[in-house]
Amino acid sequence: MLNFDSVAMRYADGTRALDGVSLQVPAGQFCVVLGSSGAGKSTLLRMANGLVKPTQGAVQVEGVQIAAASLARIRPRIGMIHQQFNLVLRSTVAANVLAGALPAMPTWRALLGLFSDAQRSKACALIESVGLQEQHLLRRVSELSGGQQQRVGIARAFMLDPPLVLADEPVASLDPQTSHDVLSLLRGQARERGTTVLCSLHQIELACEFADRIVALRQGAVVFDGAPEAFEPKV
Ligand code: ADP
Ligand code: ADP
Numbered sequence: 001m002l003n004f005d006s007v008a009m010r011y012a013d014g015t016r017a018l019d020g021v022s023l024q025v026p027a028g029q030f031c032v033v034l035g036s037s038g039a040g041k042s043t044l045l046r047m048a049n050g051l052v053k054p055t056q057g058a059v060q061v062e063g064v065q066i067a068a069a070s071l072a073r074i075r076p077r078i079g080m081i082h083q084q085f086n087l088v089l090r091s092t093v094a095a096n097v098l099a100g101a102l103p104a105m106p107t108w109r110a111l112l113g114l115f116s117d118a119q120r121s122k123a124c125a126l127i128e129s130v131g132l133q134e135q136h137l138l139r140r141v142s143e144l145s146g147g148q149q150q151r152v153g154i155a156r157a158f159m160l161d162p163p164l165v166l167a168d169e170p171v172a173s174l175d176p177q178t179s180h181d182v183l184s185l186l187r188g189q190a191r192e193r194g195t196t197v198l199c200s201l202h203q204i205e206l207a208c209e210f211a212d213r214i215v216a217l218r219q220g221a222v223v224f225d226g227a228p229e230a231f232e233p234k235v
Contacts, residue, residue: 001027001196002048002164007057009043009220017043018054019220025196025213027163030187032211033200034224039217041200045168048198049078061164076104079157079195081167081186085149087156089142093132096141096152097123100159119159126155130185147178154186158193165190167199171206179203183210204233 002025009018018040025031033041046052047059050066059066061074079100080086087096101119102110115123127137130151141149150170157165167186171179183199187210190197201207207214208228216224216231224231 001025001029001062002198003060004044004047005058005060007044007047007054007059009040009047009052010055017220018047020057021217021220021222022057023215023222023225025198027196028194030190030197030199030210030212031215032207032213033198033215033217034202034204034207034211035200035217036202038219040220041202041217042168043220044217045166045198045200048164048166049075049080076160077162077164079160079162079165081150081153081157081165081170083169083172085146085153087141087149087152090140092138092140093127093144093152094120094123094137097127097155097159100156104160123155123159126158127152129189130155145178146174147182150174150182151185154182154189158189158195161193163194163196165195165197165199167197169200169202172202179206180209204231207231 004021004023007018007021010016021044033044035041043052047054050071061077064070064074066074098115098119101115132148132151141152170186171182174182183206208231211228214224214228214231215222
């Protein structure tokens, strides 16, 4: 489903963020990339949707190599969930979730915000499925709690039924209980749809609880790749 083939990343200032990482994520897997700050998690996730171009190696999504020419085809197939939610705070919950459909719409429809009835129903259904109620639909996102905002982020990510979701530290700005609830929700939504998820985390306990597979990164290299039961943190 997602294949990193000996990718390396050296930023313009000389920082080596990743060094020869190979990773194949099969369809339907909830794969957690675990590592402390600076380990290379974001760089890896950003390579999977073409935001970072590897200085060596290649990345394929559903067998299609990521390149400038294939991005328009690949992007609508990938849902994104961010640490800081990346929602439009002044807009409503409904508008933010509908925005998840934009990558697949003709530019003029997208610019005019012309969503179909089917898209609107879908957004409502998703909002309900992430545990928000009808009263939240027209609420501004800025009035919601962090946990609720990330629920909106998850609903938006699933708007196009993407086969792949990338979640970059989705719970890093939430308290422990909310982190637990949000990861539970994300995993549940993914299981229900058979979605492949690549999710970065820095908390070992959360990784062990929610991952089908843990890939631990340290200074840009894979130091563990296996089932959570086999993971033994080394200090
Ligand atoms: P820190 O520097 O904060 O201790 P590291 O960057 O060393 O964190 O490690 C990142 C993650 O990878 C941590 O969750 C750590 O437990 C795990 N890890 C580090 N080294 C190994 C190893 N040799 N085998 C398995 N897991 C490891
Ligand atoms: P993580 O997500 O695990 O915190 P990152 O992928 O963000 O790790 O960063 C890996 C390394 O690359 C770090 O040393 C970071 O400082 C560096 N880095 C990330 N982005 C850039 C950039 N745009 N320019 C230079 N260095 C960067």
